[in-house]
Amino acid sequence: MIKKNKKLNKREKNKKNNRSIIIKAGIDTFLKKGISQTTVRDIIRNTDLASGTFYNYFKSKEEILIAALDESAIKIGQELRPRRKNAKNLEEFIYSQVNPFFEFARDHSELFMIMSSNLNDVKAFSVETPMMTLELESLKEDIIIGIKEGILPDVDPDYFCSVIQSVSEGIAFTFVRGRMSNKDINSAVKFCTNFIVNGIRAV
């Protein structure tokens, strides 16, 4: 019994490992060649896996990006949820979300770069994956609670949630693209936090 369990665990572990290896190779290849120029063969060549292995995990190269974004959403959600629950006012609430998000953008700039370079027909794109949708719904719930408790101003929760998302994403993209020139993370976080806080206060 123990042996079998061990075996199963090993197989599960291999499966998880292979999936991670393919995601990592996919992101690396997208970054070098651009998504539209990348083939599944290019991605598999970047690993030690057999070429058929890819389709045990993904249907298309695009699914790799979605998987990477879903994983990031889960990871960053685990960071953002408890932080915003501790916020005592609007500034703390916004800063608690913006600061870790920009640290994530700095440490995973490859995800942002993939969506804004080396594309054929479009200059940039963005997607909202299922896990991102879940995290945004959780954010909206906490905004509604914050308004009820008097911690946050009484603003339409759909628009409230939308501006936190769109400003953070927009400034993070601009920050990542402009890092080589003169943009630094502290001024980006400050810009983003002040902009959202004072915008929300005024509506």
Next chain:
Amino acid sequence: MIKKNKKLNKREKNKKNNRSIIIKAGIDTFLKKGISQTTVRDIIRNTDLASGTFYNYFKSKEEILIAALDESAIKIGQELRPRRKNAKNLEEFIYSQVNPFFEFARDHSELFMIMSSNLNDVKAFSVETPMMTLELESLKEDIIIGIKEGILPDVDPDYFCSVIQSVSEGIAFTFVRGRMSNKDINSAVKFCTNFIVNGIRAV
């Protein structure tokens, strides 16, 4: 000579007509079936054109959406450029952009709906097409001029441009999705303008 010219003109006209017909049929079909479920055959069935005609104009169904967004960017750019040049201060500048953009979103909500419904793997997505990139570059140039002339506050032009784009798009998506419930255009324009103006003033 006149005859030949007339003939050429007619052919040119047909070409432009066919392209418009395919774009319109594509948008209609995307709206009903979702982009991922739509085939080129579905789109052509929605027209009187022969099935091979499609590939004279487009390489893929995705190119239809890009073409529609490019055309929209040109149209809305023609409206936005002169308006912002007449602005005397920050409020006028922002309102001159936000108001026509939301009227466009209301009148062409199908473009926004296509990007936020009936999708397989992602809840929503957005793209920046070449003409949108050009319009955003023109906006940034006018922001730099406005700052030099003292009409606009001295804010990093990349971030300035980014928040106008991201807040307008984010609120417009939320407005279009929520129209059936309780969102009206005047409050959306007011929210968006006040948010951007006061956010920019504070950074």
